[in-house]
Structure formats: structure tokens, C-alpha cells
Amino acid sequence: MITFENVCKTYPDGTEAVCDLTLKVSEGETLVLLGTSGSGKTTTMKMVNRLIEPTGGRILVNGLDIMDQDPIYLRRKIGYAIQHIGLFPHMTVAENIAVVPKLLQWAQKDIDDRIDMLLETVGLEPGEFRSRSAFQLSGGQKQRVGVARSLAADPPIVLMDEPFGALDPITREQLQDEFLELESVIQKTIIFVTHDVVEAVKMGDRVALLDEGRLQQLAAPSELVESPANEFVAQFLGKHRFQLSLMTQTVRSVGPEAIRSGYKPDTRPTVSVGLRTSLVDALDLFKKTGAATLPIYEQRRYVGELAKRGLLHTITEVLGETESFSGESNGGQDEAGGVS
Amino acid sequence: MNAIAKFFADYGAEMLQSTREHVILTLIAVLIACAVAIPLGVLLARCRFKLLVNIVMGLASIIQPIPSLALVALTVVLFYLINGLLGIRLLATLGTGPALVALVAYALLPILRNTFIGIRQVDPTVVEVATGMGMTHRQILFSVQLPLALPFIMAGVRISTVWTIGVATLVSLVGAGGLGDLIFRGLSSYKIHLIMAGAGPAAVLALMLDWLLGRLEEWLAPSGLRNTNPQ
Amino acid sequence: MSIGKKLLLLVGVAAVVLAALLVVQYLTPKADIVIGGKDFTEQSVLGEMLAILIEENTDLTVERKLYLGGTMICFNALQAGDLDLYAEYTGTGLVNILKHDAISDPDEAYSAVKIAFERDYGLVWLEPFGFNNTYTLTMRRAQADELGIHTFSELAAHVQQQEAGSGEHLTAGFTAEFIERSDGLKGLCETYGFQFATEPKQMAPGLMYKACADGDVDVICAFATDGRIAAYDLITLEDDRKFFPPYYAAPLIRAATLARYPELQDVLNRLAGKLDNRTMQELNLQVDRSDNPRQARDVARDFLLSQGLITPKEQ
Numbered sequence: 001m002i003t004f005e006n007v008c009k010t011y012p013d014g015t016e017a018v019c020d021l022t023l024k025v026s027e028g029e030t031l032v033l034l035g036t037s038g039s040g041k042t043t044t045m046k047m048v049n050r051l052i053e054p055t056g057g058r059i060l061v062n063g064l065d066i067m068d069q070d071p072i073y074l075r076r077k078i079g080y081a082i083q084h085i086g087l088f089p090h091m092t093v094a095e096n097i098a099v100v101p102k103l104l105q106w107a108q109k110d111i112d113d114r115i116d117m118l119l120e121t122v123g124l125e126p127g128e129f130r131s132r133s134a135f136q137l138s139g140g141q142k143q144r145v146g147v148a149r150s151l152a153a154d155p156p157i158v159l160m161d162e163p164f165g166a167l168d169p170i171t172r173e174q175l176q177d178e179f180l181e182l183e184s185v186i187q188k189t190i191i192f193v194t195h196d197v198v199e200a201v202k203m204g205d206r207v208a209l210l211d212e213g214r215l216q217q218l219a220a221p222s223e224l225v226e227s228p229a230n231e232f233v234a235q236f237l238g239k240h241r242f243q244l245s246l247m248t249q250t251v252r253s254v255g256p257e258a259i260r261s262g263y264k265p266d267t268r269p270t271v272s273v274g275l276r277t278s279l280v281d282a283l284d285l286f287k288k289t290g291a292a293t294l295p296i297y298e299q300r301r302y303v304g305e306l307a308k309r310g311l312l313h314t315i316t317e318v319l320g321e322t323e324s325f326s327g328e329s330n331g332g333q334d335e336a337g338g339v340s
Numbered sequence: 341m342n343a344i345a346k347f348f349a350d351y352g353a354e355m356l357q358s359t360r361e362h363v364i365l366t367l368i369a370v371l372i373a374c375a376v377a378i379p380l381g382v383l384l385a386r387c388r389f390k391l392l393v394n395i396v397m398g399l400a401s402i403i404q405p406i407p408s409l410a411l412v413a414l415t416v417v418l419f420y421l422i423n424g425l426l427g428i429r430l431l432a433t434l435g436t437g438p439a440l441v442a443l444v445a446y447a448l449l450p451i452l453r454n455t456f457i458g459i460r461q462v463d464p465t466v467v468e469v470a471t472g473m474g475m476t477h478r479q480i481l482f483s484v485q486l487p488l489a490l491p492f493i494m495a496g497v498r499i500s501t502v503w504t505i506g507v508a509t510l511v512s513l514v515g516a517g518g519l520g521d522l523i524f525r526g527l528s529s530y531k532i533h534l535i536m537a538g539a540g541p542a543a544v545l546a547l548m549l550d551w552l553l554g555r556l557e558e559w560l561a562p563s564g565l566r567n568t569n570p571q
Numbered sequence: 572m573s574i575g576k577k578l579l580l581l582v583g584v585a586a587v588v589l590a591a592l593l594v595v596q597y598l599t600p601k602a603d604i605v606i607g608g609k610d611f612t613e614q615s616v617l618g619e620m621l622a623i624l625i626e627e628n629t630d631l632t633v634e635r636k637l638y639l640g641g642t643m644i645c646f647n648a649l650q651a652g653d654l655d656l657y658a659e660y661t662g663t664g665l666v667n668i669l670k671h672d673a674i675s676d677p678d679e680a681y682s683a684v685k686i687a688f689e690r691d692y693g694l695v696w697l698e699p700f701g702f703n704n705t706y707t708l709t710m711r712r713a714q715a716d717e718l719g720i721h722t723f724s725e726l727a728a729h730v731q732q733q734e735a736g737s738g739e740h741l742t743a744g745f746t747a748e749f750i751e752r753s754d755g756l757k758g759l760c761e762t763y764g765f766q767f768a769t770e771p772k773q774m775a776p777g778l779m780y781k782a783c784a785d786g787d788v789d790v791i792c793a794f795a796t797d798g799r800i801a802a803y804d805l806i807t808l809e810d811d812r813k814f815f816p817p818y819y820a821a822p823l824i825r826a827a828t829l830a831r832y833p834e835l836q837d838v839l840n841r842l843a844g845k846l847d848n849r850t851m852q853e854l855n856l857q858v859d860r861s862d863n864p865r866q867a868r869d870v871a872r873d874f875l876l877s878q879g880l881i882t883p884k885e886q
Contacts, residue, residue, distance in 0.1 A: 051472055075474030086469030090487045090574075100473050159472075350866065364592055371589040413640075420647055434636070434644070434653035436596060482575045513640035515607070515648065524638050528610050528777035529859055560577050 001027040001062060001189045002048060002157065008056030009043055017043040019213040021057070030183060030190040032204030034197060040213035041193045045159050048191060049078045061157070076103055079150035079158035083165040085142050087134040093119070093145050094130040100153040118148040121182060140171040147179070151186070161193045176202060197237060201225065201244050209233055222248035245318045246280040251296065251306060254314045259296065262305035272297045273306055279318070282311055351537050354522065359541045361517035366504050369440055373447035373500060378493065381455025382481065397456070400449045408446060408507040415442040416514050439516035446507050447500045454496025458489030494557040498550055505546045509538070602634035604828065607645045607657035610638045611776040612858045612867065613704065613796060613851065617658040619871035621822060621839060627881040628838045641748055642667060649825060650692055659823040660704060662816035664688065666754035673754060673816035677703070680817050688823070695829055697836065698843030699821040702796055702851045706749065706815050707807040709793035711783060715806050722809040726790065727765040743771035744779055744788035754816060755792070762814045780805070796848055798856020841880050
């Protein structure tokens with residue numbers, strides 16, 4: 001869907017923001033651009049809708065070079081959400097969301113229906129929030145409106161630049177979870193920029209880690225965490241490695257001794273784990289239910305019972321692995337670390 | 341009471357005439373000043389050449405410190421000299437011609453400066469988002485920047501209008517009419533009631549126009565900014 | 572309505588309003604004759620007289636531009652064609668405008684300006700009204716009597732004694748024009764060889780008289796035909812060295828206007844010799860007095876009626 005071919009961005013004063021970037025984003029995929037400030041991640045994202053123009057290489061959207069397309073029409077087909085949201089203060093929530101549909105000359109009825117639908121989707125009651133002004137919203141509400149606005153014209157591609165960055169940690173996590181749910185419902189190609197490695201692993205189908213404009217590793221979160229491609233990546237994961245492993249490793253990787261066959265229950269229990277449930281989520285469930293074992297269902301098939309003890313054992317092993325790893329790269333431990 | 345009735349009987353028609361002249365002059369001057377200063381202010385705000393911006397604003401600012409009476413007089417002299425240089429009577433040396441030039445010159449700066457500041461103070465984040473969403477330059481100007489700059493621009497227009505009403509009292513000295521006619525006659529013959537016949541309507545006019553412009557601003561105010569009760 | 576549409580509507584309305592105003596201002600038919608006047612009462616009375624005469628005896632329309640800011644504004648406007656006519660004084664024309672030396676003989680002064688103005692400026696002096704509104708130095712009668720000052724020379728002597736320290740300190744109040752003109756303060760002080768100890772205060776012509784009467788100033792450059800001299804019990808001093816030229820008032824009109832409307836010559840000359848100093852003073856006083864003052868146009872009209880220069884309207 002989006003292809004970068006040897007893309008470069010060099011500023012007139014010689015700064016190389018992006019160097020020789022080549023990657024492909026598949027349709028429906030969420031690609032996270034991860035890096036510290038100055039890594040070129042935001043520049044890369046902004047080149048997709050030509051807010052910044054590449055100085056070298058090509059970017060193709062749907063097979064067409066973006067430089068051959070009119071930038072205005074290009075942007076109207078790409079959703080755009082930024083960290084500081086930028087809600088138009090002189091417009092109501094409804095008017096804000098309606099901006100791009102109006103630019104595309106949708107019928108007013110369609111626009112109104114879409115606004116109501118989007119507000120419900122982001123968890124804001126339309127009747128209450130439609131006519132509110134920007135300063136009558138809390139930070140979280142503003143961000144939700146920002147997301148709704150970026151989806152207003154149902155664009156196939158959405159660019160999001162640290163959309164949850166300006167929120168407190170609790171709200172941020174809440175919105176991340178809501179967004180993940182949203183993603184599973186809507187099929188969009190998303191480029192998501194963040195400096196937070198935990199967020200990257202949580203939100204992305206694949207993660208592209210950039211440093212000083214160069215691609216360090218492009219991989220699925222689990223591969224990124226388990227097999228860092230180079231020293232830089234390893235340092236970037238830094239002290240988050242344990243937490244990240246718990247997020248990327250699944251019940252499947254728990255040893256067979258922890259999974260016992262059990263008697264398939266007659267009715268499917270309310271609480272169960274899947275083979276693809278992450279270790280940290282499985283742990284959460286054990287904490288919530290206080291059970292010693294939980295049933296494992298893969299799709300609808302009963303697979304067996306997961307013992308809490310077995311899970312904990314696996315987790316300890318992961319801790320050991322990550323600790324030994326961090327031990328090796330102890331020298332760089334303090335400098336790296338994804339969160340600036 | 342009788343004295344007041346007599347006063348209006350004597351001077352009523354003249355007050356009306358002078359007020360009419362005054363209003364016309366003020367409105368023409370302010371409208372022309374808006375027509376020049378608002379687009380110019382927008383252009384300057386979007387202009388990237390600092391030097392050019394400074395030059396233009398500097399030129400406009402030079403006028404303000406010149407006492408209004410001096411400016412009116414200077415305009416008359418200027419026109420006279422130009423006529424002399426050209427050898428023909430191109431510009432009127434008396435009356436509303438030079439008066440309007442001086443009035444417009446005075447009315448320009450508040451509007452120009454406020455428009456400039458108004459557009460510049462618009463949050464760059466908002467402009468960036470508007471660009472990213474696919475608005476053209478013109479759409480950004482009319483749908484985002486101008487609405488957000490509106491309070492500033494209107495403040496400038498209001499200041500300018502009230503100011504112009506005041507300066508316009510001086511133009512009677514160069515035969516342009518207006519409420520200054522009554523004021524100067526009153527001063528000249530030491531008749532307080534004549535002074536009031538001129539100054540009173542001028543003050544009332546200033547208040548009225550300021551109020552009207554306030555209502556205009558309300559009508560124009562974008563819906564999002566109307567709810568002034570934050571959570 | 573969206574704000575963009577509102578702005579558009581506003582601009583449209585504003586443009587229409589501006590166009591309408593400009594039409595009203597500049598395309599309404601101009602009057603045939605524009606009469607000017609300086610910034611004091613006598614000029615309003617004379618101006619109205621000239622205007623009413625023309626309106627009643629011809630078909631022409633008249634616009635009045637009275638209370639203009641001084642001689643030069645009127646004169647320049649007359650030259651430029653922004654005025655057609657106003658009442659000027661021979662002395663002013665001679666010394667102030669032509670920058671000649673003063674001529675004390677009234678008829679000589681009149682001929683001199685008449686010839687020069689027609690030749691150099693294309694402006695015609697019509698017949699004088701008959702009064703000499705010269706600058707005078709004026710004081711409160713009581714004080715003048717007390718100090719024994721009746722002539723300019725006596726005043727000069729007194730002021731010089733002030734310098735030496737003795738004698739009562741006299742203050743002066745003059746109009747801006749008087750201070751500036753060569754036939755004003757400067758020439759006066761040169762001719763009579765004195766200087767006021769304190770800078771003379773600058774004030775508007777209309778305010779001088781009361782200021783003098785109230786004691787705010789002692790000496791003013793009063794106009795000889797101002798009614799308030801008598802009303803406030805002021806006395807004019809004698810110009811014993813004849814510094815001030817004669818200031819006989821007459822209509823000053825553009826030759827071009829006269830050529831276009833030759834009937835004006837006869838009409839305006841009907842006022843020739845009809846106003847002497849005393850009459851002019853009385854008329855001025857009717858407008859300037861604090862007790863039931865009248866409007867200049869009413870005073871002018873009544874005078875013209877009384878002289879039979881216009882016929883009374885049917886009520």
C-alpha cells in the first residue's frame with residue numbers, strides 16, 4: 001500500500017533527516033515508526049502526505065508516486081492526527097470532524113451520520129458532545145475527537161504522530177486499548193509514530209526502529225524484542241526488555257509441562273486464555289480470577305489447562321534471559337532505553 | 341426645558357447636517373482603511389521577509405505619532421505643493437479630499453497592526469493540522485486563520501473608528517465640514533452650547549459605532565468560540 | 572451561516588455601502604458658488620450676506636465653507652478654485668499676501684492690491700463694504716485710564732519701564748495669525764521699539780475679548796469692528812505712528828467665476844459702502860453677545876432686508 005524506495009530527506013543546511021529508507025507497508029497493517037527525537041520518524045511520516053517533500057528516492061501510495069499526485073487531494077485521502085491534536089478552537093466538535101468530508105463535498109446527511117457514528121465509536125455520546133467547543137473537553141476527550149476527525153472521511157491510510165503523547169499515563173493506556181479495539185474493527189493502513197518502545201510493541205503489527213534517519217530494524221514486535229538486529233536496537237530496548245518480552249511472548253511458548261490436558265468443560269467458561277494470549281495478559285487474568293488454572297481455547301477448540309505455576313515458571317525463565325542479556329550490555333544500559 | 345427646545349429649534353437642522361457629514365466622512369475613511377489594511381495585514385502576516393514586514397509596519401507607524409491636526413494641515417500643504425509642481429489643479433486643497441487622505445492615514449495603523457498580530461497569533465499547530473488535512477492556502481485563510489484572528493481585527497477596527505470620529509472633528513478647519521464646524525464656532529465665539537452641539541453628537545456617535553461594531557463581532561463570531569463557559 | 576459566508580456577505584455589504592457613500596459625497600451636484608470665511612464672527616456675517624444676496628437675486632446655488640483655519644487657507648483655496656469668493660481685507664492682501672510694505676492711504680492701498688491681484692493671481696477685488704477692520708491694541712478702559720495709556724507709544728513706553736522693573740506688569744494675548752504675520756506682532760514691536768516682558772499668550776480670536784475683560788490678559792490685538800470692545804468696556808489705543816495699514820474689507824472673487832457669472836458683479840457691489848465701522852460692530856455684537864445671541868445668517872438676512880437689498884419672503 002505504501003512503499004518507500006531509498007527515500008532521503010536532506011535540508012538546505014545539510015542536515016540529513018532521513019537516509020536511504022526502504023520499506024513497504026501492507027494494506028491494513030499498522031506500522032510503528034519508533035525512535036528518539038531527531039531519528040527522522042516524524043519526518044518520514046510527514047513525507048507520506050507531502051507536508052515534507054523527500055529530496056531523494058520515491059514514495060508510492062497505491063502504486064502511484066506521490067510526487068505525481070496533487071498534494072491537496074492526496075492529503076484529503078489520508079487521515080492525520082498529531083500529538084497536540086490541533087482541534088480548531090473556533091469550531092464545535094461536530095464541525096471539526098466534518099472538515100475533510102466537507103472538503104470532499106459529502107452530502108450533509110452523510111456527514112451528520114458519520115459524525116454520530118464516529119463519536120460513538122470513540123466513546124463520546126453524540127448528543128452531548130456534538131456541539132461542544134474545544135476548550136470544553138478534557139485532554140482525553142480532545143484526543144478522541146482528534147482520532148475521530150482523522151477517520152472522518154474513511155481514508156484508507158491514517159498517519160498518527162504520537163497521538164497519545166500529551167496525555168497522562170492512565171488515560172494514555174486507556175486510549176491505546178480503545179484504539180486497538182477500534183483497529184480490529186476498521187481496516188486501515190496506519191503509520192504510527194512514537195518514541196515509547198512499550199507503546200510501539202503494543203500498538204504495532206510491525207515496528208521500524210530509526211536512528212539518525214536510518215532504519216535499524218524492521219520486524220514484528222516479538223522478533224524485535226527477541227532478536228535485536230544490532231547493538232543500537234538492543235540498547236534501545238534496554239531495561240524494558242523484560243516487560244516487552246512478557247508482552248510479545250505468548251502462552252504458546254510456555255512449556256508443555258505447564259499445559260495439561262484436562263477435561264473439556266461442557267459449556268465454555270467465561271474466562272479463558274488463548275494460545276496467542278501474551279504472558280502478561282495471562283498473568284493479569286490469573287490475578288483477577290485468583291484461579292490456579294485457566295482453560296486454554298484456541299479459536300473454539302479446547303486445548304488444555306494452563307497452570308499458574310507453569311506460567312510463573314516461564315516468566316521467571318524470560319526474566320533470566322533478559323537479565324543475562326542486559327548484563328552483557330550493561331555498559332550501554334543507562335544511555336539507551338527507549339523512553340526519552 | 342424651554343431653553344432646550346429653543347436650542348434644538350435653532351441648531352437642530354445644523355446639528356443633523358453636520359452629523360451626517362461627519363458620519364459619512366468617518367465611514368468612508370474607515371471602510372477605505374479596512375479595505376487597505378486588512379488584506380495588507382494578512383499579506384504581511386504570511387510574508388516571510390522580515391525586512392519587508394518591518395519596513396511596511398514602520399511606515400504605517402510613522403503616521404500615528406504625528407498630531408492629528410498637524411497631519412491634516414500637512415496634507416493640505418502637500419496637495420498644494422503637488423498642484424504647484426504639476427502646474428494644474430489636480431488635487432483639491434480644501435474640503436473632503438485632503439481630509440479623507442489624512443483620516444485614512446490615521447485609521448490605517450490600528451487595523452493593520454491588529455490584523456497582523458491576529459493572524460500571527462494563530463496556533464501554528466492548528467495551521468499545520470489544517471494543511472495536513474488537505475486545505476488549500478485560501479481555505480486555511482478563510483476557514484481557520486481569519487476566524488481565529490477576528491477578535492483582534494475587530495478590536496483594531498473599533499479603535500480605529502472611535503479614533504477617526506475624534507480626528508474628523510478637526511477637518512472642518514480645512515473646509516471638510518462635520519461636527520467640527522459647530523465646535524470651532526463655539527470656541528471662536530465662546531459659546532458653550534455650540535461646543536456641546538458639536539462635541540455631544542461626536543461622543544454619542546463614537547459610543548454608538550463602537551456598540552454596533554461589538555454586535556457585528558458577535559454576529560461574526562464562530563460557533564465554537566461562542567460558548568464562553570469552559571468546563 | 573458559516574463564518575466564511577458571513578465574511579463574504581460582510582465584504583459585499585461594506586463595498587456597496589462605501590460605493591454609495593462615495594457617490595453621495597462626490598457625485599451630488601456641486602453648488603455653483605462656494606463662499607469661504609475665516610474663523611471669526613465678522614467673516615460669518617459677511618459670508619452669509621454675500622451668500623444670501625446671491626441666492627435671492629440670482630438663480631445660482633451657494634455652498635458656505637465658513638470657519639476655515641485662517642487667511643492662507645482661504646487664499647490658497649481661492650487660488651486653487653476650491654473657493655469662489657470670500658471677504659478679504661486690503662491691508663491683509665497688501666502686507667500679508669503680497670508681502671509689500673504698508674501703505675497708509677486707504678485708496679492707494681486698495682488700488683495697489685486690486686492691480687496686483689488681478690495681474691498675478693486672477694483674483695478680482697470688488698467694491699469695499701465701507702468699514703476698516705484694522706488690528707488695534709485694546710485694553711480694559713479702567714486699566715488704560717489708570718495707567719494713562721492711550722496710544723501705542725504710551726504702551727510701548729510703559730512696557731519698557733516694566734523691563735526696568737518699575738510699573739505694573741502687563742500681559743498680552745494675541746491670535747496665532749497676529750503673532751505670525753509681518754503686519755502683526757513683529758512689525759509692531761520693531762516700529763515702536765519694545766518687547767513684551769513675558770511671551771504673549773496665543774488664543775483664538777473669539778476668546779480674546781472675554782480674556783481681556785476678565786483680566787486674564789491686559790492687552791489684546793482686537794479687531795476694530797468687534798462688538799465686544801464696547802460691550803466689555805474695552806478701549807482701543809491710538810496707532811500714532813500709523814504702523815497698521817488700512818484694512819478695508821471687500822469681496823474677493825475669482826476672475827474665472829466672474830467671467831462665468833457676470834451678473835455677480837452688480838449683485839455683490841450692492842453692498843458697497845453700506846457698512847461703516849459702527850454698523851459692522853453692531854451686527855457683530857448681535858452674534859457675539861452672551862445675552863440671547865443670534866445666528867449669523869439671521870443677522871445677515873435682517874440687515875439685507877433693512878437695506879432693501881433683498882425682498883422679504885411671503886410667510
